Amino acid sequence: MRALSSFRNRLPFKLYPSASIESNNKIRNIMSASDESPCFSRPRMVAKKVHGKLSHDGDGAVVRRAIGRGDLRSLDPFLMLDEFSVSPPAGFPDHPHRGFETVTYMLQGGITHQDFSGHKGTIHTGDVQWMTAGRGIVHSEMPAGEGVQNGLQLWINLSSRDKMIEPRYQEIPSEEIKRAETDGVEVRIIAGESMGVRSPVYTRTPTMFLDFTLKPRAQIHQSIPETWNAFVYTIEGEGVFGTVNSSAVSAHNVLVLSLGDGLSAWNRSSKQLRFVLIAGQPLNEPVVQYGPFVMNSQAEIDQTIEDYQLCKNGFENAKYWRSQSQ
Ligand code: FJE
Numbered sequence: 237m238r239a240l241s242s243f244r245n246r247l248p249f250k251l252y253p254s255a256s257i258e259s260n261n262k263i264r265n266i267m268s269a270s271d272e273s274p275c276f277s278r279p280r281m282v283a284k285k286v287h288g289k290l291s292h293d294g295d296g297a298v299v300r301r302a303i304g305r306g307d308l309r310s311l312d313p314f315l316m317l318d319e320f321s322v323s324p325p326a327g328f329p330d331h332p333h334r335g336f337e338t339v340t341y342m343l344q345g346g347i348t349h350q351d352f353s354g355h356k357g358t359i360h361t362g363d364v365q366w367m368t369a370g371r372g373i374v375h376s377e378m379p380a381g382e383g384v385q386n387g388l389q390l391w392i393n394l395s396s397r398d399k400m401i402e403p404r405y406q407e408i409p410s411e412e413i414k415r416a417e418t419d420g421v422e423v424r425i426i427a428g429e430s431m432g433v434r435s436p437v438y439t440r441t442p443t444m445f446l447d448f449t450l451k452p453r454a455q456i457h458q459s460i461p462e463t464w465n466a467f468v469y470t471i472e473g474e475g476v477f478g479t480v481n482s483s484a485v486s487a488h489n490v491l492v493l494s495l496g497d498g499l500s501a502w503n504r505s506s507k508q509l510r511f512v513l514i515a516g517q518p519l520n521e522p523v524v525q526y527g528p529f530v531m532n533s534q535a536e537i538d539q540t541i542e543d544y545q546l547c548k549n550g551f552e553n554a555k556y557w558r559s560q561s562q
């Protein structure tokens with residue numbers, strides 16, 4: 237493995253110079269076909285479509301980054317969305333985070349994470365790790381088995397008052413993720429609420445994260461808080477979003493939604509459609525990003541780099557810690 241983390245005074249991650257921006261449980265709810273008509277009045281439309289372009293990150297990992305690059309630098313409070321595919325020996329070796337949360341949702345396979353406080357574990361298909369980096373975490377995220385390990389990683393910004401909180405993990409195994417079903421639709425509720433079912437995950441920055449699977453001819457009408465920023469990421473199949481006669485969108489696209497109080501989506505194809513619907517309350521704060529450090533000002537970024545290099549203010553454990561190879 238290339239030494240991504242060997243030299244603490246060389247920052248072990250890619251810099252994004254232009255990334256500085258101003259500015260329990262099994263519940264099965266069998267519902268009637270109540271989704272035939274929307275329970276909202278201002279439907280959201282697709283304002284922008286961004287294809288997740290293939291690129292490389294970490295150490296040989298392949299990512300489709302749809303938020304956090306190009307013309308979708310961020311979507312307040314979201315900083316990054318990657319669909320990652322890693323197979324050994326590629327992965328994301330020892331690297332730091334400060335100032336935001338990472339949500340890792342496995343689509344296929346497993347990722348083993350280890351951090352500088354001794355926290356260690358593996359998440360598998362359908363499991364979620366909701367990690368609040370807060371004032372600082374240094375960790376590695378590496379494939380847990382042979383072959384391709386595939387999932388989504390979302391970065392959610394923290395408000396200025398939460399950036400320096402104690403790090404925290406919420407790990408939800410697949411079988412504990414609440415779900416609801418209605419005709420031809422299954423939703424896994426990772427954060428927020430759908431079809432009357434609520435997730436127990438606590439989100440510092442108010443966030444909705446729903447994973448929908450629609451059989452052919454199925455449709456959904458999901459309410460969304462009116463002023464939150466929201467997007468869809470298509471995982472599998474082809475879907476119609478916003479209005480029934482808009483053109484179908486294929487897999488690996490982010491659809492940024494206009495404001496409104498809900499989203500309608502239809503599967504008009506002959507194959508299964510799967511997508512995530514993610515929404516969050518905007519923070520409306522300045523964002524200054526330096527790779528995996530996200531603060532409100534350049535002075536706070538300079539302080540963070542110093543804290544990391546000198547192993548202080550939350551990075552104390554980074555002094556002697558190195559991840560163990562699998
Ligand atoms: C990163 C180096 C990194 N996308 N998707 C630099 F390793 C990373 C990083 C990841 C990441 C990890 C997983 Cl498990 C999934 C990811 C990037 O850890 F973000 C930067 N900037």
Ligand code: FE
Pocket residue numbers: 328331333338375377
């Ligand atoms: Fe990470």
